Amino acid sequence: MKWSLVKLLLVVAACVASFGFSTSAQGMQAGIIVDAEGVLRNRSVADPSGQLNRQRAGQAVASLNQDLAKVSPLRKVSLGRLQAEIKRLKDSGQSVPEDINFLAGLTGITHVFCYPESGDIVLAGPAEGYFADVNGHVRGVQSGEATVQLQDLVAALRAFPKQGQSKTFIGCSIDPTQEGLARMQNYVSSVVRSVNLTSPNQVNQIAEGVRQSLGMQTVRVDGVAANTHMAHVLVEADYRMKLMGLGLARVEGVTAYIDKIRGGSSNGLVRWFFAPKYDCVKVSQNELAMTLEGSAVELLTENEIVDQLGNRQETEGEGNIPSLAFCRSFTKNYKKIATVDPVFSELSNVMDLTIVAAFIQAKDFYSVSGLSLELLGDEDQFPIATFQTIRQVESVVTAVFKGGRLITPVSGGVSISPRNALKESVIATDETGQTDKLRDTITLENLGENQWWWD
Numbered sequence: 001m002k003w004s005l006v007k008l009l010l011v012v013a014a015c016v017a018s019f020g021f022s023t024s025a026q027g028m029q030a031g032i033i034v035d036a037e038g039v040l041r042n043r044s045v046a047d048p049s050g051q052l053n054r055q056r057a058g059q060a061v062a063s064l065n066q067d068l069a070k071v072s073p074l075r076k077v078s079l080g081r082l083q084a085e086i087k088r089l090k091d092s093g094q095s096v097p098e099d100i101n102f103l104a105g106l107t108g109i110t111h112v113f114c115y116p117e118s119g120d121i122v123l124a125g126p127a128e129g130y131f132a133d134v135n136g137h138v139r140g141v142q143s144g145e146a147t148v149q150l151q152d153l154v155a156a157l158r159a160f161p162k163q164g165q166s167k168t169f170i171g172c173s174i175d176p177t178q179e180g181l182a183r184m185q186n187y188v189s190s191v192v193r194s195v196n197l198t199s200p201n202q203v204n205q206i207a208e209g210v211r212q213s214l215g216m217q218t219v220r221v222d223g224v225a226a227n228t229h230m231a232h233v234l235v236e237a238d239y240r241m242k243l244m245g246l247g248l249a250r251v252e253g254v255t256a257y258i259d260k261i262r263g264g265s266s267n268g269l270v271r272w273f274f275a276p277k278y279d280c281v282k283v284s285q286n287e288l289a290m291t292l293e294g295s296a297v298e299l300l301t302e303n304e305i306v307d308q309l310g311n312r313q314e315t316e317g318e319g320n321i322p323s324l325a326f327c328r329s330f331t332k333n334y335k336k337i338a339t340v341d342p343v344f345s346e347l348s349n350v351m352d353l354t355i356v357a358a359f360i361q362a363k364d365f366y367s368v369s370g371l372s373l374e375l376l377g378d379e380d381q382f383p384i385a386t387f388q389t390i391r392q393v394e395s396v397v398t399a400v401f402k403g404g405r406l407i408t409p410v411s412g413g414v415s416i417s418p419r420n421a422l423k424e425s426v427i428a429t430d431e432t433g434q435t436d437k438l439r440d441t442i443t444l445e446n447l448g449e450n451q452w453w454w455d
Helices: 051-063 079-091 150-159 178-194 200-214 229-245 321-332 334-340 343-362 365-369 434-441
Strands: 008-013 028-034 040-046 072-078 111-115 120-127 130-132 138-140 170-176 217-222 268-277 280-283 289-293 296-306 312-314 396-401 406-416 427-429
Touching (some): 111 343, 170 178, 178 200, 229 321, 229 343, 289 343, 289 434, 296 334, 343 365
Parallel strands (some): 008 406, 268 406
Antiparallel strands (some): 008 396, 028 040, 072 120, 111 289, 170 217, 170 406, 268 296
16 A cells, blocks of 8 residues: 555654653653753653552651641641741751751642741642652652642742842743754655655654654753753653653653644644633632632643744644644543652642742732741752753654545643732732631741741
8 A cells, every 4th residue: 555645643742752751551750851961851650559659658757747737727837937947057067957848848839928027928738748759759659740849939929029020931841943943844745756665664764754853853942941940840841741642652641743643734833831720719808818729730731833944934724623632631531640750749849839929029018027038048058959951852753544635743831820820810919818718827936946837
């Protein structure tokens, strides 16, 4: 049988070709490493039965303080006391311990409270004992959700400081270069004119030709330093999502983009990007307390047209049907996906931290409380920009026999715009007074000398 190019479907994504993100059925979650040139590479450890992670969780619980290992519906962390304890340790030549680095096991931030009378700001949320899984992700022992990390909190707070200009946008983008898109368009045009497909091997050869012509894709991080853990979370979550869109990683219930496409043009560029979504940001009447309700991560899509020179132009409309199907399916199943791969749980935490930091700045909690984050706000005193910067990833091409001809690079990233998340249509005053009552039940008066968290 002869196959013409109109029977070949190629999908190109800004991902790492060898990356091993897998489903729970395959028993592994992938990690990443970044080489000296800033190219993201795969690192994954197989755990088919989950036994390795269970052993790690058990060992962690045995070594943790019993109070720290308990499941708590609302654990509180004092920013002022946290900073004071870090300073005490630093001044005495001690390193920061794990319980501080992982914020006493918080798996989310749901509340923020300001206390002018005691000069403090308190964060609160669910918490539990934690462990590092086989691929280095720190997770709750019971829920499996990612643990909130101090370095991500610090990155968010620095993006929205007491003084100075705040970031209007935090996120990342993985995109093909203009030169790469032009080379790919020229390659595809030459293949259309000259090739008749007679075997799957030829399909693979053409897919490899597309990959080579497109070349490396560039990574851009906005709003936070590119060499931080937060930046790594943004980039890692972005390209793993794209692998799921291409059907190279599967989670039950999630409809892959490649499963739905039937045809298209050779000059389309599909963009997928994450954004935060909240049912409500509830604020107390005195504006000294805030609750995040219905915290979620949403996957969105848009289309662009690419010309022969590699230029991109956004098209009208909300996106093609297969792309919309994938995004809606991914959003609907986000919590399930996050249990398979905790980087998506980490992404949810990063988004919440960013919104919390923006709210603290917007309500001027620093001036109201008198709290100054002199240590945590200073990279020289408390460095978090200690990671290798991710600059590039390889393109990956998926080739299948289906429908009409389609050459579609996939672009996109993560977009966190706190001003949009905190817009008036989302913020609601708590007329019941419950948010303020909860704030009043929390007291810092009876805490120990170096105590910075409590249940």
